[in-house]
Amino acid sequence: MGSKSCSESTLERMEKEYSEWQEEYRKALKKMPERLNRFSTVSDLEVRPLYTPLDIKDMDFFEDIGFPGMFPYTRGVQGSMYRARLWTMRMFAGLGTAEDTNRRFHYLIDHGETGLSTAFDFPTLMGYDTDSQLARGECGKCGVAIDTLEDMERLFHNINLEQVTTSMTINPPASIIWAMYIANAENRGFSRKMLGGTIQNDCLKEFIAQKTLMLPPEPSLRLVTDTVEFGTREVPRWNTISISGYHIREAGSTAVQELAFTVYDGITYVEEGIKRGLDVDDFAGRLSFFWNSHVDFFEEIAKMRAGRRLWARIMRDRFKAKNPRSMLMRFHTQTAGCSLTAQEPYNNIIRTTTEALAAILGGTQSLHTNSLDEVYMIPSEEAVLIALRTQQILAEECGVTHVIDPLAGSYFVEALTNKMEEEAAEYIRKLDELGGMVAAIERDYPQMEIADAAYHFQQQVESGEKVIIGVNKYPSERPDLEFVLRIDDSLERGQIERLVRFREKRDKVKLQKAMDELRRRCEGPPCWENNVMPALIDAVRAGATEQECCDLYREVFGTYSDPGSF
Amino acid sequence: MEKDRKLRILIAKPGLDGHDRGARVIARAFRDAGFEVVYTGCHQTPEQIVSTAIQEDVDMVGLSILSGAHTYSFPRIMELLRENRAEDITVIGGGIFPLEDIPKLKDVGIKEIFEPGAKLQDIIGWVRENVKPREAVSL
Amino acid sequence: MGIIDQILAGEVRATARLLRDIDDQVSSSQTILRELYPYTGKAYVVGFTGSPGVGKSTLVDQLALRYRKEGKTVGILAVDPTSPFSGGAILGDRIRMQRHFLDSGVFIRSLATRGHFGGLTRSTNDMINVLDAMGKDVILVETVGVGQDEVEIAQSAHTTIVVTIPGMGDEIQAIKAGIMEIGSIFVVNKADREGSRKTVREIRNLVELGMRRREESNGWEPLIVETEAVKGRGIEDLFQGIEKHRDYLLANDRGQLDDVLQKRARNQLMEALRDEALKTIVGRLESRGVLIDDLVRKVVDKESDPYSVVQQVLAEELR
Secondary structure, eight states, X not given: OHHHHSOXXXXXXXXXXXXXXXXXXXXXXXXXXXXXXXXXXXXXXXXXXXXXXXXXXXXXXXXXXXXXXXXXXXXXXXXXXXXXXXXXXXXXEOOSSHHXXXXXXXXXXXXXXXXXXEEBOHHHHHTOOTTSGGGTTXXXXXXXXXXXXXXXXXXXXXXXXXXXXXXXXXOTTHHHHHXXXXXXXXXXXXOGGGOOEEEOOOHHHIIIIIOOOOSOXXXXXXXXXXXXXXXXXXXXXXXXXXXXXXXXXXTTOOHHHHHHHHHHHHHHHHHHHHHTTOOHHHHGGGEXXXXXXXXXXXXXXXXXXXXXXXXXXXXXXXXXXXXXXXXXOOEEXXXXXXXXXXXXXXXXXXXXXXXXXXXXXXXXXXXXXXXXXXXXXXXXXXXXXXXXXXXXXXXXXXXXXXXXXTTTTOHHHHHHHHHHHHHHHHHHHHHHHXXXXXXXXXXXXXXXHHHHHXXXXXXXXXXXXXXXXXXTBSOOOOOOOTTOOOOOTTHHHHHHHHHHHHHHTSOHHHHHHHHHHXXXXXXXXXXXXXXXXXXXXHHHHTTOOHHHHHXXXXXXXXXXXXXXXX | OOOOOOOEEEEEOBSSOOOOHHHHHHHHHHHHTTOEEEEOOSOBOHHHHHHHXXXXXXXXXXXXXXXXXXXXXXXXXXXXXXXXXXXXXXXXXXXXXXXXXXXXXXXXXXXXXXXTTOOHHHHHHHHHHHOOOOOOOOO | OOHHHHHHTTOHHHHHHHXXXXXXXXXXXXXXXXXXXXXXXXXXXXXXXXXXXXXXXXXXXXXXXXXXXXXXXXXXXXXXXXXXXXXXXXXXXXXXXXGGTTOTTEEEXXXXXXXXXXXXXXXXXXXXXXXXXXXXXEEEEEOOOOOTTOOHHHHHOSEEEEEEOTTOHHHHHHIIIIIGGGOSEEEEOSTTSTTHHHHHHHHHHHHHHHHXXXXXXXXXXXXXXXXXXXXXXXXXXXXXXXXXXXXXXXXXXXXXXXXXXXXXXXXXXXXXXXXXXXXXXXXXXXXXXXXXXXXXXXXXXXXXXXXXXXXXXXXXXXX
């Protein structure tokens, strides 16, 4: 590695023997040709049959690889990694009512889960109360319905919010849901200074991929920055954004696109924080990331390693961060939902296992493993237990956590890591040229890149070039699983009744006053005095529902729909 | 100078989920198969979908949904089509459905359900086989 | 109720189906169009042209809302390109017009170019007539927006709006090269972006230059309006601008409305004549067993040339 470790004569000999081997390879192929016309990753990145020190001869150990917990953090964000503390086992959970989800939380904790992660239903994600006309038929289907502070209380009943860290997957209404979380914690006597967790709060990837669209990009960024500012001052242990590649990948991007667009979203959030007048070192350390771990084993490990190095360099060179913590790409990982198949669902256990292993070897800080039935529905208890056990077995039985970044120095993994970083850097240059992420989104640039990749992949599946076992190879019918969960439509009625009762007992004058203050802040220029968070905490305490706050946002800031070009 | 009539298809996503990967892939595939595809994006109510289908005079509506809210939206769409005397428009669904729901959806008039893993070519083939442009209006 | 009465009563399903027949060039639709023609001429037609991404659909959406506030009913025709490879198309302009989906006073139709150049479809003028006959007060037409030759709209619309955004130098060149002459109103959309004032200045210069050049100035000086369509800003100005242009046309003191109507009628007449003549001649040839392919062969083999073939055919068939 590097001219430092390889002398000229060694290199010469290596090149000579490499061409000799190539000759051998050609000869062997004459007897038995290659199995495939082209060997490529799931993202269609072509890979060669063999990698050698020649592929990484320009690398510098200290500059490019180094030691864990040290710049450029290729090998991990902590010096001790999993020898001291395993990643947080954080299963994404949310179903039906707040009570149903609370029960699931306790079930997971009882079986060894170490962090909570909340899935909200679609009305909650889109900022509508359960009784909205637009919410018909959605209540509790894909997560838990949270309309009010009371729902939030029931959701975290009997859970010590200073001891557990809670992740909440919520985007446009993130500020409101976070305000409910803080208000509930304080009502129960916990200190906001001690609360730990994450709100996803990544509006940019919604425009790019997941399309949970509510407000236009500019006010969306303002609200995100309000939460960053509030967190920096008031809730110092909270991760205020989980900058997410996961959904970009699920929408069909390549690994490089996931890496590049996500890192560029991160750049945008840092720029916004600086514009607000914050010191980069005061808030950058609370930004966290969220990767998808797809089925292509080495590509994922390389992506995660490259991500850490790329982010550290960007924070040091582009933003002149001084605090090492600002340079750390800490991340959560979820195995790829889009790699699961409805056919032969038990195979999903195997896919999830290799994807989880890639996340572990990639150095993740927390992990959700998909359940085998997650392709149909929110997971059942039976299936979620297997998924949690998958993590526990990988963590404690098979020894992969004993050694830090064990794949470092692999010619292939290092070369692939370099490739990921280079190609992502190319996208970053392109996005700079386009005038930043918001301008690119308005031009549909990232959306189109992803749609092209998704269509390309689908065509490769149709032609058989990419294999999915049970689907396009050894095809099989979808079985009738006994334990698939069903969320009953009748739940909606109960939730609406609760909501109506809740609205009736509010102090109307107090509520109006709180909402007026929230409006005043929204209409004012973005700054600490107009930060929405304190007003939101008061508003939800006064009984404001999620939709009431979102309607105010929509009124003041306007709405947004997808440009939808093809 | 009459030509073969072109199939017109509406691809719509009812409900609040924004996962439009499937809808976008199928819209492209239909375009590449020579169909005219009206695409209205995510978050459509049944009322909006039916109104669009009628104004655009489509031969088929393809509904893509992943949230589980099909138990409400699919029957509602069929009901609205009947109310508007537009039940001649073929409706198909794509996405994730509990197995026991599939016969129920067919009972309310959804012609076909395509599940994860369905091949684009098979879907296009089904459309060519089962959906014919409607007759011209006469004086 | 027959189809004519249904259309005149504003029945949506019947109208939508007739539009389809027109687009597919079903011959029976011509008979219906003929019957409807006496009922046309009441609607005011506004055209929108400009490159993709400048926000035409959003402007149309906002203007439709504004007209609805006046109590006017609105028809919208939005054109997207047909893929030259497959003949298929994805029509996505409606995405930005969702708030009107449930308003019975708004009828939206997406159209594919189907190989037609010039910004509209072959069927657009006929469709305008149908929407007119069904009782829409205002018809907003959005062109496909890909070329500098999108001048067709000016022959269909009373008021033609050319839309651009700041910082598109090429755009100004395009306006200079082709569509300068057709704009009754120029809109600089996304006016919150850097360079908006500069774009306005550049257009103003072009407008002044154009006014000087116009041989017989008909007295209308094109307006320039800045908008931020997404936020609804500038829409009132645009609306008032269209009203102003409408007043100017309706005054007809210099025959300006006659000009518009004549242009449109001439265009439609010539198009219909071309279509019919071609259809008739090809029909006659075929009935005599002469195939176009055979004539093509002759030209390819240099047995004859296109000019002589045409002379011959016309001499034979138009005797």
